[in-house]
Amino acid sequence: MPGLVFMRRKWDIASDDFVFSGIVEVFIRAVWIVALVAVYISHFHRFDCSYGERMEYFYIGFLVLDSIGIINTFLLFYISMQGTVSNNWPRRHIVWCLYFRGLLIVLELTWISLCTAWVYGLDLECEEHVEWTAKAMIICGWCLIVIKLWRAISSFNPAGSLRKDRRKKLLTETIAHKVRESSAQNMWSRRCEMMCCCIACDRAAQEGIKDVGIIVGDFFHDLDLVVSDMIVGMMLLVEQQQAEAVAEGGGTEESMIDSRPAQTVSVNPYADDEPNVAGVQPKEWMTLDNLAYYIKYANAAYGCSNYMMTASWSNIFSLCPLLRCCSCCRAKNTVHGDNCWQCNTAVIKKCLNLTDENLVYLSFENDYQEPPFFVAVDFTKNAVVVCIRGTFSLQDILADIVGAGEKVDIPGVDDAYIHESQLAAAQYVNTELEEKGLLEAAFQKMPEDAGLVITGHSLGSGIASALAVLLKPTYPDLMCFAFSPMGCSVSPSVREYSKDFVFSVIMDTDMIARMDAYTLTELKARVLKALMDCESPKYHIMATGCWRFLRACFRGSNSARERTMIVPLIDPMRVRMQKALEVCEKELQEILKGNTPLKLPGQLVHIVDTQDGTPDDPIYEAYWASSEAFEKLLLDSKMMINHLSGTVEEVLNNLTRRNAQIIHAL
Numbered sequence: 001m002p003g004l005v006f007m008r009r010k011w012d013i014a015s016d017d018f019v020f021s022g023i024v025e026v027f028i029r030a031v032w033i034v035a036l037v038a039v040y041i042s043h044f045h046r047f048d049c050s051y052g053e054r055m056e057y058f059y060i061g062f063l064v065l066d067s068i069g070i071i072n073t074f075l076l077f078y079i080s081m082q083g084t085v086s087n088n089w090p091r092r093h094i095v096w097c098l099y100f101r102g103l104l105i106v107l108e109l110t111w112i113s114l115c116t117a118w119v120y121g122l123d124l125e126c127e128e129h130v131e132w133t134a135k136a137m138i139i140c141g142w143c144l145i146v147i148k149l150w151r152a153i154s155s156f157n158p159a160g161s162l163r164k165d166r167r168k169k170l171l172t173e174t175i176a177h178k179v180r181e182s183s184a185q186n187m188w189s190r191r192c193e194m195m196c197c198c199i200a201c202d203r204a205a206q207e208g209i210k211d212v213g214i215i216v217g218d219f220f221h222d223l224d225l226v227v228s229d230m231i232v233g234m235m236l237l238v239e240q241q242q243a244e245a246v247a248e249g250g251g252t253e254e255s256m257i258d259s260r261p262a263q264t265v266s267v268n269p270y271a272d273d274e275p276n277v278a279g280v281q282p283k284e285w286m287t288l289d290n291l292a293y294y295i296k297y298a299n300a301a302y303g304c305s306n307y308m309m310t311a312s313w314s315n316i317f318s319l320c321p322l323l324r325c326c327s328c329c330r331a332k333n334t335v336h337g338d339n340c341w342q343c344n345t346a347v348i349k350k351c352l353n354l355t356d357e358n359l360v361y362l363s364f365e366n367d368y369q370e371p372p373f374f375v376a377v378d379f380t381k382n383a384v385v386v387c388i389r390g391t392f393s394l395q396d397i398l399a400d401i402v403g404a405g406e407k408v409d410i411p412g413v414d415d416a417y418i419h420e421s422q423l424a425a426a427q428y429v430n431t432e433l434e435e436k437g438l439l440e441a442a443f444q445k446m447p448e449d450a451g452l453v454i455t456g457h458s459l460g461s462g463i464a465s466a467l468a469v470l471l472k473p474t475y476p477d478l479m480c481f482a483f484s485p486m487g488c489s490v491s492p493s494v495r496e497y498s499k500d501f502v503f504s505v506i507m508d509t510d511m512i513a514r515m516d517a518y519t520l521t522e523l524k525a526r527v528l529k530a531l532m533d534c535e536s537p538k539y540h541i542m543a544t545g546c547w548r549f550l551r552a553c554f555r556g557s558n559s560a561r562e563r564t565m566i567v568p569l570i571d572p573m574r575v576r577m578q579k580a581l582e583v584c585e586k587e588l589q590e591i592l593k594g595n596t597p598l599k600l601p602g603q604l605v606h607i608v609d610t611q612d613g614t615p616d617d618p619i620y621e622a623y624w625a626s627s628e629a630f631e632k633l634l635l636d637s638k639m640m641i642n643h644l645s646g647t648v649e650e651v652l653n654n655l656t657r658r659n660a661q662i663i664h665a666l
Contacts, residue, residue, distance in 0.1 A: 006098050013155040014226045015080060015091040019539035022077030029070050036063050039133055049126035055134050058115040065108050072101055084535050085232060105148055112141045232541045233527030236534055238635045282603050285479055286503045288622060288660060292652040294481045298457035299645040300351035301389040303344035310646050322346035337365035360442045368395045369424040371463060375438045377445050383453045384442040390458030399425060400459055405491060405598050417491035418466050419598055426466035452478040457645040461485040465502045465601035472501060484643050487630060488516035488598035495599045502602025507648050508609055511639040514630045516598060523633045525584035599627045605662055607651055620651050622662045
């Protein structure tokens with residue numbers, strides 16, 4: 001539903017968002033009252049000192065204000081529970097509770113300021129522990145006030161003025177749409193600058209931040225929903241998706257907008273499709289064994305921080321012999337940007353069983369569109385390996401988001417486009433390789449028949465595939481292993497061209513591999529449709545969804561036996577949502593008619609849990625896939641976990657232990 005209208009402006013919070021926060025606040029206020037009563041009773045006969053009566057007033061005043069506050073919070077809690085997501089009429093009186101709440105906060109702020117002056121400014125002659133207890137209670141009171149003010153500030157919408165909305169209504173529909181779009185872009189640009197303030201001094205990053213603001217502003221400017229509405233909408237989609245899978249016996253999920261093929265969610269997602277071997281046949285080196293081998297490189301590239309979060313204590317302590325004390329004070333060597341103990345280098349040596357002889361160059365310096373990477377020689381595989389790190393910093397996140405297609409010149413390939421940030425990063429790595437002569441130095445250590453392997457995970461895989469395209473004319477036999485690449489990496493023509501040398505693997509419901517302008521807009525449309533058809537209150541949906549998520553995490557259950565909460569409802573709010581849905585449908589058509597869409601690179605392998613979420617022992621199979629299989633976002637509790645490099649490595653190791661093979665469509 002739209003944001004709450006309060007004090008003549010819209011806020012980034014809805015009238016049904018006070019249920020869970022009300023429960024927490026009632027609990028905190030109750031604990032605070034108990035503490036005040038306990039302290040007041042224990043000191044009741046000790047307020048006969050100088051200014052002691054004022055300390056007594058301090059406790060009594062706060063007891064009164066907090067008692068009133070609990071009553072007000074209960075009213076907010078009760079009213080917020082009324083109605084449904086799209087029907088806010090039963091909650092129309094909540095603004096009066098908020099006005100009273102604002103007055104109460106002013107009274108609390110005034111009272112605690114006065115009491116602070118009494119306790120800290122006057123020369124009290126009470127017992128020492130009485131005085132210190134009062135000071136401690138003052139500090140706690142200020143903390144509670146700050147929390148309340150922070151919550152109000154975090155809900156403030158800079159572009160929520162109703163006066164501006166009235167001015168927009170006087171404009172034509174086209175001009176008003178452009179004004180709203182510009183306002184949203186400016187607002188999100190400012191928010192991105194605040195969130196990325198630590199890197200805002202970098203000129204290149206500043207341009208990236210502005211681009212992110214424009215992209216996010218374009219996505220949300222016509223969506224009059226708050227964050228909790230989006231969360232609830234996705235929870236409804238998860239339930240709808242599971243209910244349809246159960247009802248159809250694992251059949252296909254119907255797409256709300258039929259301009260693209262529906263995503264298959266069956267046990268074998270490619271049972272009814274043609275095998276992905278038309279045109280360019282997969283090469284002999286495109287095997288699960290090679291994927292399981294080179295995922296170790298992509299995982300090790302994340303360095304010490306990632307290793308510390310996932311490794312056992314014994315493995316962490318085993319890094320100690322590989323550390324180099326005070327290496328930053330020594331002469332320059334092949335390692336750049338690591339800390340003085342070279343912890344990241346030690347992790348690479350440990351995970352890949354490499355020595356200094358194997359490491360040609362390691363760069364851990366990270367800037368916008370300038371990723372960390374390393375070059376190593378692998379005598380076991382007789383290959384020179386260039387590995388590029390994936391997303392692990394704010395600079396990397398900016399590079400992920402800023403990604404319009406940029407044209408590249410590939411002989412014999414028309415409409416060749418590559419993700420803008422991935423191409424810029426690949427050009428940076430290529431420049432480093434050329435200027436420092438890294439590949440030549442690496443091949444000097446290897447036999448003449450040694451090959452070149454380029455690999456990476458997530459953003460690193462997209463950069464690796466772009467780098468492979470750049471190096472293909474010089475190294476025609478190179479191999480690229482792209483683990484969990486982004487869904488918007490290369491144009492269809494470049495994907496066909498790269499099938500000869502790029503091998504991509506996507507893990508089950510990996511969200512990042514399915515994410516592009518079309519799928520995000522289609523997800524927005526599905527969220528609006530789900531909210532329009534929902535008659536359950538938001539708190540009930542969120543509580544049920546959180547319970548299912550926790551159960552899926554701890555028990556692995558993805559069943560949809562519970563009653564669906566999506567029931568058609570006729571409500572005036574649906575009119576506004578219907579208009580927003582129509583805008584989404586127009587955007588989808590514009591995306592299809594617009595620039596060349598970006599796809600996943602190279603030959604695609606999709607790893608699927610054939611047990612459909614069985615908790616104890618999931619069984620994975622690998623299938624050759626087409627890019628159409630990833631043109632819809634599937635929401636479940638593992639859609640982000642499936643993207644992690646550690647998850648991909650674990651599953652690939654599981655497949656190789658079983659001697660599994662990549663399955664063609666039947």
